[in-house]
Amino acid sequence: MTTSAGIAPSPLRSQPLRGNRLPAWSFFAVAVAVFAVTAGAFAVTKLSGTVDYFVLAVAAYVVIQSAVAWAVEGRRHAKDRFATLLVGVAFLVALVPLVGIVGYTIHRGLTRFDVTFLTHSMRNVAEQDPNGGAYHAIIGTVEQVAIATIIAVPFGVFVAIYLVEYSRGKFGQLVSFIVDVMTGLPSIVAGLFIYALWILDLHQGYSGLAGSLALVILMLPTIVRTSEEMLKLVPDSLREGSYALGVPKWRTIVRVVLPTALPGVVTGVMLAIARVFGETAPVLLVIGTSASINYNPFSGSQGSLPVFIYNEAQQANATAITRAWAGALTLIAIVMLLNIVARFIARFARVRG
Amino acid sequence: MAKRIDVSGLNVFYSKFLAVQDVSIAIEPRTVTALIGPSGCGKSTFLRTLNRMHEVIPRARVEGKVMLDGEDIYAADVDPVNVRRTIGMVFQKPNPFPTMSIYDNVVAGLRLQRRWKEAELDTIVERSLRSANLWAEVEDRLGKPGAGLSGGQQQRLCIARAIAVEPQVLLMDEPCSALDPISTLAIEDLIGELKERYTIVIVTHNMQQAARVSDRTGFFNLAGVGQPGRLIEYDDTERIFTNPNEKKTEEYITGRFG
Ligand SMILES: Nc1ncnc2c1ncn2[C@@H]1O[C@H](COP(=O)(O)OP(=O)(O)OP(=O)(O)O)[C@@H](O)[C@H]1O
Ligand SMILES: [Mg+2]
Numbered sequence: 001m002t003t004s005a006g007i008a009p010s011p012l013r014s015q016p017l018r019g020n021r022l023p024a025w026s027f028f029a030v031a032v033a034v035f036a037v038t039a040g041a042f043a044v045t046k047l048s049g050t051v052d053y054f055v056l057a058v059a060a061y062v063v064i065q066s067a068v069a070w071a072v073e074g075r076r077h078a079k080d081r082f083a084t085l086l087v088g089v090a091f092l093v094a095l096v097p098l099v100g101i102v103g104y105t106i107h108r109g110l111t112r113f114d115v116t117f118l119t120h121s122m123r124n125v126a127e128q129d130p131n132g133g134a135y136h137a138i139i140g141t142v143e144q145v146a147i148a149t150i151i152a153v154p155f156g157v158f159v160a161i162y163l164v165e166y167s168r169g170k171f172g173q174l175v176s177f178i179v180d181v182m183t184g185l186p187s188i189v190a191g192l193f194i195y196a197l198w199i200l201d202l203h204q205g206y207s208g209l210a211g212s213l214a215l216v217i218l219m220l221p222t223i224v225r226t227s228e229e230m231l232k233l234v235p236d237s238l239r240e241g242s243y244a245l246g247v248p249k250w251r252t253i254v255r256v257v258l259p260t261a262l263p264g265v266v267t268g269v270m271l272a273i274a275r276v277f278g279e280t281a282p283v284l285l286v287i288g289t290s291a292s293i294n295y296n297p298f299s300g301s302q303g304s305l306p307v308f309i310y311n312e313a314q315q316a317n318a319t320a321i322t323r324a325w326a327g328a329l330t331l332i333a334i335v336m337l338l339n340i341v342a343r344f345i346a347r348f349a350r351v352r353g
Numbered sequence: 354m355a356k357r358i359d360v361s362g363l364n365v366f367y368s369k370f371l372a373v374q375d376v377s378i379a380i381e382p383r384t385v386t387a388l389i390g391p392s393g394c395g396k397s398t399f400l401r402t403l404n405r406m407h408e409v410i411p412r413a414r415v416e417g418k419v420m421l422d423g424e425d426i427y428a429a430d431v432d433p434v435n436v437r438r439t440i441g442m443v444f445q446k447p448n449p450f451p452t453m454s455i456y457d458n459v460v461a462g463l464r465l466q467r468r469w470k471e472a473e474l475d476t477i478v479e480r481s482l483r484s485a486n487l488w489a490e491v492e493d494r495l496g497k498p499g500a501g502l503s504g505g506q507q508q509r510l511c512i513a514r515a516i517a518v519e520p521q522v523l524l525m526d527e528p529c530s531a532l533d534p535i536s537t538l539a540i541e542d543l544i545g546e547l548k549e550r551y552t553i554v555i556v557t558h559n560m561q562q563a564a565r566v567s568d569r570t571g572f573f574n575l576a577g578v579g580q581p582g583r584l585i586e587y588d589d590t591e592r593i594f595t596n597p598n599e600k601k602t603e604e605y606i607t608g609r610f611g
Binding site: 168235236237238239240241242243244245246247248251255256259260262 | 404406409411434435437438439441442443444446448449450451452453461462465511514515518
């Protein structure tokens with residue numbers, strides 16, 4: 001082309017619209033072949049071990065499948081296949097511990113996960129006795145976490161509302177910074193703090209409430225952070241739409257901003273609850289431990305599930321170890337149940353205004 | 354009762370940046386005023402000062418006077434919430450409340466003023482949606498989320514929401530920019546009906562629209578990048594579009610701008 005305003009010829013070649021694609025069955029075929037060949041290699045060479053086999057076979061599969069794709073489909077598709085396979089493998093690897101833990105806990109826990117276990121305490125039950133249960137611990141943990149949630153949720157959400165809707169300046173940044181620092185607070189420190197303040201300085205006794213206070217410290221940063229992020233995601237145009245109707249700011253927050261952010265806030269609260277449900281250290285420090293039922297979270301030691309598991313697992317006795325697994329299963333089941341309930345709450349709260 | 358607006362010597366700042374300079378304008382009750390001008394000349398900024406919406410933006414600031422029927426809306430003891438109840442606004446991008454049903458969207462502004470009987474609300478919802486030309490399309494799904502409507506329907510829902518609280522003045526910032534010609538026409542018809550009762554100020558990039566719907570037209574322009582926007586000319590729409598005083602105005606409306 002000549003000078004001036006002439007458009008330079010494009011360096012891009014026009015691409016054909018059609019090309020070879022791998023059929024779906026070929027992936028299965030390649031996988032079977034690679035796994036079989038690897039098995040053969042393990043049989044005839046010095047290679048051995050199940051883990052080694054899977055690592056090698058999966059790696060070989062990713063490489064060979066990509067190579068096959070390159071040969072048949074071309075370079076761009078091969079890169080796409082390779083990335084897709086990596087993502088898939090990462091997903092499966094991440095799934096292994098999750099499924100493993102839940103599966104193994106169910107497997108071990110089901111032996112003792114029965115009506116007796118859910119309705120009886122450990123009062124007058126020796127470690128080798130086959131009966132006994134976690135009722136006292138379930139009551140304790142549920143009460144402690146419930147009290148902690150009742151205190152932490154409004155506090156946390158209010159702090160988040162303050163940070164997003166009201167603070168403009170240094171003080172807000174300071175609060176934000178402190179919350180960040182608190183996120184990394186080890187749970188034992190929270191327990192020690194309540195122990196020093198509540199039990200030693202204020203001369204309060206061991207109680208479920210003391211444990212709840214320690215849990216509040218652990219829940220707050222999670223709730224504040226997630227709520228803050230969710231409130232920030234609410235578009236300003238919604239706030240403006242509300243103001244333009246003459247709705248005051250506080251009502252805009254209550255009726256428009258919070259409901260819009262609600263599903264995310266509920267998720268944050270659930271994360272916080274799930275985190276503290278299994279906290280052992282602070283609970284052990286300020287609640288103590290009890291083998292009998294204590295319905296009153298405001299006075300005296302109470303049982304709790306994490307401490308129950310900890311105690312039972314320490315016994316050198318198979319029946320006690322079984323109880324520990326049943327306790328672990330109970331813990332996981334309660335957290336899952338709560339998650340399901342929270343999802344329903346979030347969904348139903350969304351429909352109406 | 355529609356009200357008149359008198360603006361004098363209005364400057365609007367975003368922190369130090371002077372976005373709009375020295376605007377004086379008198380808007381008669383029960384008229385439609387169109388604001389036109391190139392992008393970035395401060396039409397939205399100016400419009401938002403008329404109901405103190407710009408105060409939502411941190412560090413936005415106003416000098417000068419905005420009088421609503423002789424009352425200064427920027428006087429120290431004036432509550433911006435009451436100003437916005439009197440002067441409603443429709444935005445360029447539809448913003449229905451996503452957690453609310455169509456019905457609840459329409460009554461969102463009413464519910465806070467006082468307790469209402471269900472029947473009263475039902476009447477208002479139907480009237481507002483009919484005015485906004487949306488009733489027929491949503492009549493059988495008032496309980497469904499407002500966010501499930503098409504863009505044009507959402508915009509008409511926002512208009513219904515704004516007129517449900519019966520403001521004296523309605524500000525509209527490019528209300529039709531995301532709409533098809535039929536919805537646009539519906540909203541223009543609506544503006545024609547609404548002006549019987551309200552004072553309307555509408556920002557638009559559509560010259561034909563300004564010519565069709567408005568009684569008076571204001572032309573905003575800015576001298577250059579970084580310069581403040583100014584009201585160049587404000588006159589009867591007919592005059593602006595046939596025989597404007599300013600050369601810039603004529604260039605802009607005939608499309609020979611630059
Ligand atoms: N929130 C803000 N902060 C700082 N500057 C702003 C803000 N909003 C607008 N401005 C500036 O103010 C000037 C006027 O903007 P405005 O939105 O009022 O223009 P407009 O006439 O409505 O343009 P358009 O036709 O594109 O909507 C522009 O220079 C813009 O960059
Ligand atoms: Mg604008």
